[in-house]
Amino acid sequence: MSGTFVGMPAFPVAAHDAVRNETLRGNLRHATHTIRAKRAKAVAEVSDWAELREAGKRIKDHTLFHLDRYLVQLEEAVTAAGGTVHWAADADEANRIVVQLVKETGESEVVKVKSMATQEIGLNEALEEEGIRAYETDLAELIVQLGKDRPSHILVPAIHRNRGEIREIFTREMSEWGRPAPEGLTDTPAELAEAARLHLREKFLRAKVGVSGANFMIAETGTLVVVESEGNGRMCLTLPETLISVVGIEKILPTWRDLEVFLQTLPRSSTAERMNPYTSMWTGTTDEDGPQNFHLVLLDNGRTDTLADEVGRQALRCIRCSACLNVCPVYERAGGHAYGSVYPGPIGAILSPQLRGTASEIDASLPYASSLCGACYEVCPVAIDIPEVLVHLRERIVEGGQVTREGNKVILKPAKGHAAERAAMRAARWAFGRPGALRTGQRLASRTRRFHPRTLPGPGRAWSESRDLPTLPAEPFRDWWQRTQGGNTDKGAAK
């Protein structure tokens, strides 16, 4: 895992700082509330949402359970179609491969389509060290890059910035990177988008190397799929001579037909659209159309370790739609940066500690960054039971146990008495101690969801009781919430 976020304070400290920042909170509240209502409408439009969700879950589970077979099939198909496949066990190896491939082209700059995988491995920094400049071309990524900032949302990494701040960043920074912002730029979104169009145009037109991720890879055909809105993806995928795609091994789908599920659920879940403006699909290379050199870098970087966990592996079903972030009351209050990883919000709280392990304070505290209200599970288009995984990870942090790290089984010591324990407790108190943060989630959590309460069993229970950790209520969270007026009459002790 990359060191991009090393030195992050544990979740509660970072979250506490975020809550004090009024602008950040206002920006997040506005954006997430806008998208929540739209998403609900887009989902309600399709009468078979439940069936699509179930099929999506089953396709992903089946793929994960036969991942070795599908990886080999994909490799064969991509190779047969004219691409070259590379395998990267960790972030360093992936970065080395990409740096080498760029150097072989003789170029010193690349254009990039937004990609979680390349952020996860810290590719831009690795390229920079070798004197290669990476230009982010997604509008939100551009805002983050120009603002020397960190992403705070999966889909809209600059969600914490409002239009006024974006105007200021463009006016101040664009000239450093290329074409300056137009004179007298205002903060209307249309003008800001136009400024980005002009700024990036020259870079697209001269680019020789493009770097991307992918939303899906089809094992049977070797097809890669990138779903986007702005057209920057199309630019990076078709204009350069060389295309390098870095993709997590869990992004495979067995058959072409499987796209019929995800191309219906992903746009509605992420941007609340029937369909996003542009989707590109390519299979190897095509004569005279698009890049003539195509490299696919298959990335592990903790994914096989996650796969080894019987409960936690469901996190690998994630299609990165960000719906769970948008409904999460804790995310709304804490902001994305508090999660200390490129994967914020509920999915980040279960993915980061699995990809990176729980050795650091931030990673040990992440599974506690939740009130377990269940809203994330409700909206997830592949039905990841995030609360279940959170509770599972909490148990393991508290009690210790066997985990897989870099392919080896290791025994984790119980957190008792360690810094991780204190960080975890603070996170739990933070998440539970804020009725305002929870109210929204309560509205969204369905009454019908059977939330099986899991108080920390065995030593974990003793640990939590003696330390006044707000353990999980034994009755459905929502009922408990109402009965106790949001925990105000009942300090969260287990019933």
Next chain:
Amino acid sequence: MSSRERILGRVRRALADVPQDDTSYEQAVPREYLREHGDRSVEQTVDLLAENLADYRALVHRTDAEELPNLIMRLLAQRGSQSVLVPPELPPEWMSAAGPTRVHDRAASTPHELDKVESVITGCAIAIAETGTIVLDGSPDQGRRRITLVPDHHICVVRVPDQVVSSVPQALERLDPTRPLTWISGPSATSDIELDRVEGVHGPRTLEVVLVSGRASAEENA
């Protein structure tokens, strides 16, 4: 050991708890979702396409084969375009009434050259009514992917009803994954500023879709 072997080995060890299961893929995944949503006549499906295209800010025009050349001429004149990119095998009659210079895409055309052209006109592989999507597959009446990307104005002609399907599942059945595919639903847009949709970033900012009826076309490209 190569990283390939290392990763595949880790996958296999990670799945040691998963019982051997020889159920075929078809059986393992229930597909109880719908092949299409709602029950529509062919005309209604075409209407829905027009409606959904317009909902995402494409400009939709309807005409028949006879009127098509005049319509294309008018659209280009309204736009004030002096030059139009055309794919290698655009039906010649489409442009028969139009005034602007035709620019033919060549393998050697650079992105900078394409950037000087104001409009592009193409056919399509199929269109999807439920989502308001047109799909290009690089056939000779559509050309290379870059020609529908760099110019700021794209006119796309859809033959209705032959090229129209209802749904995403029906679309995938008719598309060939070995071709480079571009799915387009409205003009370029972004939701990156305060999660609010704004049209017009890097792709063509004006998308005009012409639904042309009245001529049974020969073979489909899909």
